[in-house]
Amino acid sequence: MLTNAAVKSARPRPRAYKLFDGGGLHLFVAPTGLKSWRLKYRIAGREKLLVIGQFPDIALDGARARRDQARAAIAIGEDPARSAERLAPRTLEQAARAWFEARRERWSIAHAADVIGSLERHIFPRAGARAIAAIDAAELLELLESIEGAETARRVRQRLDAIFAFARPRGWVEDNPAALIAAELAPPAAPIRHPAVTTAADARSAYRAIASAGARPIVNLAAQFLALTAVRVGSLRLATWEEIEIDDAGAPLWRIPAAHLKLSRARKASADHDHLVPLSRAARAVLEAARGHSGEPTAKIFPIGERAIGELHDRAGLAGRHVPHGWRASFSTVLNEAMPDERVAIDEALAHQVKGKVESAYNRAEQLARRRALFDAWATVLTG
Incomplete structure (x- = not known):
């Protein structure tokens, strides 16, 4: 519990800090010396903050009285912040x-x-x-x-x-x-543009370089799988075996949960926005090789550190020329050059937010078939 003496003697610091009283009430002390009373509380399961007023305009007893009033409003389902905004x-x-x-x-x-x-x-x-x-x-x-x-x-x-x-x-x-x-x-x-190779020949050369670079087997496999699927490194590192499934045509694919994608909070919360990556024969082979390292159904497929793939690229002689994220640019550039009519499908394959209702332009089966053709073509570019 705070005392009047503690409130009066609170001095500014290089960074703002808080002095806590009780029931969510605290004194916020800014680097400028400004002191303001604030109340942290929850309503409808959400944490909120009520700014009560400044010290010394409002003394400790006054701040506590307003805290108690706010708590009484919360008890009957009213949000004190909304009331305060209407009145002050x-x-x-x-x-x-x-x-x-x-x-x-x-x-x-x-x-x-x-x-x-x-x-x-x-x-x-x-x-x-x-x-x-x-x-x-x-x-x-x-x-x-x-x-x-x-x-x-x-x-x-x-x-x-x-x-x-x-x-x-x-x-x-x-x-x-x-x-x-x-x-x-x-x-x-x-x-900032991520360094990336942009021709089929350079992409094939880069893939071979990382495949043969000296590294732990699981890191080497992760780098190959990243190149073959052109996903973000974060999605790859979070991937678990239970995300690998079979599509309606009996072919394997990777369902990346919306929560692992670069989306708004609302989209992250919906399975409707999961991203589907059909797996080429080469990608499936990499998975089979990785299974011995993390075979549990809920385990991560590639248990590696954040910088592991980037360090492997550097070791493969790609520093300054091509980074892990660059595979997305390589996939887009090479395939758009080879298949200009598939621009929309290529963007969708990368989980880009395309303007317009692209998803409604073709059904799920056709969407997956087009993506599978793209990833098969991409695997041929890298391994052919």
């Missing part, structure tokens, strides 16, 4: 958290954490307690220019832009100052 003037942090709560279900868990984390690090400590309607473009520009890293500053500005856009139709602000300063920040860096 909105600070930038309150508006930002309201926007975040309204959007978070659209994002993956990792992206949601990145969004709120960037605001908590760069914006809330310095300007979170400011009335959002009083913030102008000059103040936001000064905030953003103080952020180390041009790309981080750009992302935070985009999030502020979305917050002000969210606040305008709700009558919390009249203008969107974040929209006015986009051109004042450093331009985005050129996108």
